[in-house]
Amino acid sequence: MADGIWIIGASMTRFGRYPDKDVADLASDASLDALADAQATIFDMNLLAVGCLMEASAMLGQRLQKQIGQTGIPVFNVANACATGATAVRTAILAIKAGEADMALAVGVEQMGKMGLLGSAGRQQDKPAGYEPSGRYGSVMPVEGILGTQLMPGVFAQAGMEYAYEHDGVGFEQFAKVAEKNHAHSALNPLAQYRKVFSLDEVMGADMVAYPNTLLMCCPTGDGAAAVVLCSDAKLKTLDPDVRRRAVKISASVLTSDPYVESDTAQPDVSTLTKHAAAAAYEQAGVAPADLDLVELHDCFATAELIHYENLQLCEPGGAGDFIDRRAPWRDGSTPVNVSGGLISKGHPIGATGVANLYEVATHLRGEAGDRQIDGARVGLTHVIGLGSACAVHVLERAAS
Amino acid sequence: MTAAAPDRIPIVNYLALDDGDPHLVAQACAACGALYFDRRNACARCGRTEFTDQALETTGTVRAFTIVQRAAPNVPVPYVSAVVALDGGGVVKANLKEIDASPDRVALGMRVALTTFVAGTDANGTDAVAFGFAPA
Numbered sequence: 001m002a003d004g005i006w007i008i009g010a011s012m013t014r015f016g017r018y019p020d021k022d023v024a025d026l027a028s029d030a031s032l033d034a035l036a037d038a039q040a041t042i043f044d045m046n047l048l049a050v051g052c053l054m055e056a057s058a059m060l061g062q063r064l065q066k067q068i069g070q071t072g073i074p075v076f077n078v079a080n081a082c083a084t085g086a087t088a089v090r091t092a093i094l095a096i097k098a099g100e101a102d103m104a105l106a107v108g109v110e111q112m113g114k115m116g117l118l119g120s121a122g123r124q125q126d127k128p129a130g131y132e133p134s135g136r137y138g139s140v141m142p143v144e145g146i147l148g149t150q151l152m153p154g155v156f157a158q159a160g161m162e163y164a165y166e167h168d169g170v171g172f173e174q175f176a177k178v179a180e181k182n183h184a185h186s187a188l189n190p191l192a193q194y195r196k197v198f199s200l201d202e203v204m205g206a207d208m209v210a211y212p213n214t215l216l217m218c219c220p221t222g223d224g225a226a227a228v229v230l231c232s233d234a235k236l237k238t239l240d241p242d243v244r245r246r247a248v249k250i251s252a253s254v255l256t257s258d259p260y261v262e263s264d265t266a267q268p269d270v271s272t273l274t275k276h277a278a279a280a281a282y283e284q285a286g287v288a289p290a291d292l293d294l295v296e297l298h299d300c301f302a303t304a305e306l307i308h309y310e311n312l313q314l315c316e317p318g319g320a321g322d323f324i325d326r327r328a329p330w331r332d333g334s335t336p337v338n339v340s341g342g343l344i345s346k347g348h349p350i351g352a353t354g355v356a357n358l359y360e361v362a363t364h365l366r367g368e369a370g371d372r373q374i375d376g377a378r379v380g381l382t383h384v385i386g387l388g389s390a391c392a393v394h395v396l397e398r399a400a401s
Numbered sequence: 402m403t404a405a406a407p408d409r410i411p412i413v414n415y416l417a418l419d420d421g422d423p424h425l426v427a428q429a430c431a432a433c434g435a436l437y438f439d440r441r442n443a444c445a446r447c448g449r450t451e452f453t454d455q456a457l458e459t460t461g462t463v464r465a466f467t468i469v470q471r472a473a474p475n476v477p478v479p480y481v482s483a484v485v486a487l488d489g490g491g492v493v494k495a496n497l498k499e500i501d502a503s504p505d506r507v508a509l510g511m512r513v514a515l516t517t518f519v520a521g522t523d524a525n526g527t528d529a530v531a532f533g534f535a536p537a
Contacts, residue, residue: 131410131523136439138414145476146412146520146531148494149469154482157467162484165464165509172504210482211468211504260446263464265427265438266484266494 005093006236006247007396009038009229010359015193015347018111018223023055027064027109030225035105038229039243042069046101051078051088051108052351064107081386082300084108085226085354090392092230093253102235108355109225153210153218153301159270160212160303169321170306172212176203177324178302179217179344185331186341188372193222193347217302219343226355245399248362251285252395268387270304274311277393281381285395289313292335293377294364296357298384299342312383336374354392357382365398406525416532422459423517423532427491429455436491459515460537461487466509468502481507485534498533512537
């Protein structure tokens with residue numbers, strides 16, 4: 001990007017369950033901590049973008065302001081399925097690039113409680129009065145489970161299985177190894193919702209949800225928030241030396257939607273839009289996949305992470321099975337992926353995820369990731385994808401010293 | 402005079418039951434040939450607004466599948482959900498029928514053929530007929 005945009009403050013709550021807090025509490029916690037981290041206050045912000053899928057029409061940005069500072073700045077309440085948080089960040093970036101803000105706060109938050117299956121369908125009545133075709137497909141009843149599945153575990157299972165169909169060396173074991181890795185990684189992350197190590201046998205032997213995704217290969221529902229404070233190049237130059245030292249550069253910020261593919265009639269394609277976003281991000285940042293020191297990608301299900309190894313060009317075309325088999329994406333491998341524990345173990349409060357992965361990468365680039373620090377990290381990539389679909393990819397770089 | 406309730410009705414309007422053997426009918430873009438199962442406002446590939454009905458082949462290949470063990474209420478498990486690429490064009494999601502819901506039995510790339518089954522019956526005695534794919 002021609003003019004730099006910087007992350008000068010970042011924070012996330014531990015992901016988990018917070019029955020005694022509401023979404024505004026969680027958003028406030030992350031926001032106040034990120035602002036303090038930036039040595040700034042809400043009174044310094046020119047714009048607020050808040051991503052919370054379940055509260056997208058409920059003015060959460062304004063409710064946050066009423067808790068932490070009502071300054072009358074523009075508020076964008078943002079939704080883009082699981083790419084919601086990253087879209088809030090992207091909104092703030094666009095405003096800074098347009099010259100309409102020099103400092104902005106972007107927040108991602110969600111409170112899901114114990115929601116159950118992502119995308120659960122409703123209960124069907126036993127004996128309807130009389131079948132009447134309705135909707136764009138002229139359906140006479142909900143078709144979930146009758147004409148295949150549209151629930152998330154199954155959709156992402158099918159996406160992984162399609163990759164297995166097209167390439168050798170990919171099967172249940174390879175997908176399970178992804179989850180084994182992410183659970184192991186989470187043990188080092190105090191902010192992860194779960195921090196338990198599981199053997200490969202335990203992952204494969206867990207309750208099956210939608211083959212090949214077992215329960216330990218699916219992300220949990222939960223609560224949490226993350227926030228970043230962003231500023232322009234020009235603004236950064238005016239700030240405290242300590243803030244400038246810890247500033248992390250956003251070298252690329254890309255948002256895509258899913259272009260037409262023939263198979264859209266059957267299910268969403270999560271690969272094409274990811275490939276486009278990644279290619280554009282690498283070009284924008286002027287970095288190659290081999291330059292990445294760590295990646296936080298969207299492992300809503302273990303099958304998803306595996307295909308994203310290829311979509312993000314972390315491995316050769318067709319090479320995702322081999323990539324996980326030779327442990328390349330482990331924290332001690334050539335391209336650490338999801339050292340936070342990923343969505344599978346760190347958690348996935350929907351709106352928070354796309355900001356939390358920026359927090360994670362920025363923390364490593366600042367050398368502040370403690371036990372899970374990837375030594376010498378200089379360049380990182382974040383990726384989220386929301387079904388429907390939206391994909392956001394960011395590339396972050398440590399400030400040149 | 403009220404009409405008698407029909408014996409059967411397709412679960413979705415792109416399943417044709419009364420025009421030869423059961424088969425799927427897609428909306429085909431008159432300009433570029435892209436196929437759709439839903440009511441269209443325009444073509445998502447080329448933007449044009451004219452469509453014709455296209456009867457699809459009833460045989461195809463399984464490109465992806467999953468075996469669902471946890472499902473919404475009222476859906477018996479396990480069942481196999483599959484993405485089927487139809488011979489001659491069209492990609493559709495449906496259940497695999499007449500096959501054990503086991504990874505030892507279902508195979509990527511297997512050949513399948515369209516089959517129908519009754520998904521429910523309403524208070525008038527009308528059957529809702531759905532489609533799936535069975536090993537060919």
